Amino acid sequence: MVNEYEIKKEICEIGKRIYNKGMVAANDGNISVKISENEFLCTPTGVSKGFMTPEYICKVDKEGKVIQANGSYKPSSEIKMHMRVYRERPDVNAVVHAHPMYATSFAIAGIPLSQPIMPEAVISLGCVPIAEYGTPSTEEIPDAVSKYLQHFDSVLLANHGALSFSDTLLNAYFKMESTEFYAQLLYQSKVLGGPKELSDAQVQRLYEIRRQFGLKGKHPADLCVNNKMGKPSCHNCGGCSSSSSSEDSSDLVASITKKVMEQLGL
Ligand SMILES: [Zn+2]
Numbered sequence: 429m430v431n432e433y434e435i436k437k438e439i440c441e442i443g444k445r446i447y448n449k450g451m452v453a454a455n456d457g458n459i460s461v462k463i464s465e466n467e468f469l470c471t472p473t474g475v476s477k478g479f480m481t482p483e484y485i486c487k488v489d490k491e492g493k494v495i496q497a498n499g500s501y502k503p504s505s506e507i508k509m510h511m512r513v514y515r516e517r518p519d520v521n522a523v524v525h526a527h528p529m530y531a532t533s534f535a536i537a538g539i540p541l542s543q544p545i546m547p548e549a550v551i552s553l554g555c556v557p558i559a560e561y562g563t564p565s566t567e568e569i570p571d572a573v574s575k576y577l578q579h580f581d582s583v584l585l586a587n588h589g590a591l592s593f594s595d596t597l598l599n600a601y602f603k604m605e606s607t608e609f610y611a612q613l614l615y616q617s618k619v620l621g622g623p624k625e626l627s628d629a630q631v632q633r634l635y636e637i638r639r640q641f642g643l644k645g646k647h648p649a650d651l652c653v654n655n656k657m658g659k660p661s662c663h664n665c666g667g668c669s670s671s672s673s674s675e676d677s678s679d680l681v682a683s684i685t686k687k688v689m690e691q692l693g694l
Pocket residue numbers: 456457525526527588589
């Protein structure tokens with residue numbers, strides 16, 4: 429039996445962390461936790477996530493309709509985005525949405541986090557794609573996020589922020605923290621002249637470690653559509669983290685490179 433009050437306290441604690449770490453400004457961001465098949469706790473709209481107490485937390489059903497809310501508190505306006513994640517990912521029990529500085533900057537610049545630059549990011553996240561822009565509070569963001577849900581546990585939202593999800597609230601928060609740390613490292617290394625990427629063989633060894641650990645959640649190491657077709661997965665091809673047109677062009681580049689190498693006898 430879940431202790432709702434304890435979960436509400438944990439939501440407040442994670443709210444403080446995302447606020448104190450500068451991952452949200454003012455009243456931005458939202459957090460939710462699944463407590464049963466038809467009951468979810470979520471943060472209210474219009475309040476700072478850094479100053480919440482358990483009474484602030486609302487309860488909604490799987491359609492996002494209010495089951496319980498105190499005073500004038502109303503569930504987050506982004507609750508549809510959370511509900512889409514729960515509907516399409518039965519393994520997910522918590523969702524965190526924030527606007528961390530570096531991850532959001534990449535989301536605004538239209539650059540997915542797909543360069544393999546450090547082992548922890550490759551193992552825990554793989555790549556972090558960018559879901560197409562949608563107007564907040566409409567079905568546009570849930571629709572845009574949907575196509576990435578079966579391959580990733582963290583997604584950037586174009587011109588907006590980031591969305592992370594996992595089996596527990598702490599793990600969903602850690603996915604957000606890891607996404608931001610990855611984005612920050614990528615940014616800083618670009619400033620220093622560009623990252624030296626891990627090689628394909630190094631990436632494959634890290635993927636193998638992830639498989640051996642039996643880590644939960646979705647990861648392009650196992651699920652990348654290109655990988656399934658026997659092609660290199662997204663750290664190598666960019667396939668899962670870019671639009672279909674650039675997927676085609678990366679395929680084209682790969683086949684041209686292969687032909688050139690053959691002609692050179694390499
Ligand atoms: Zn937002």
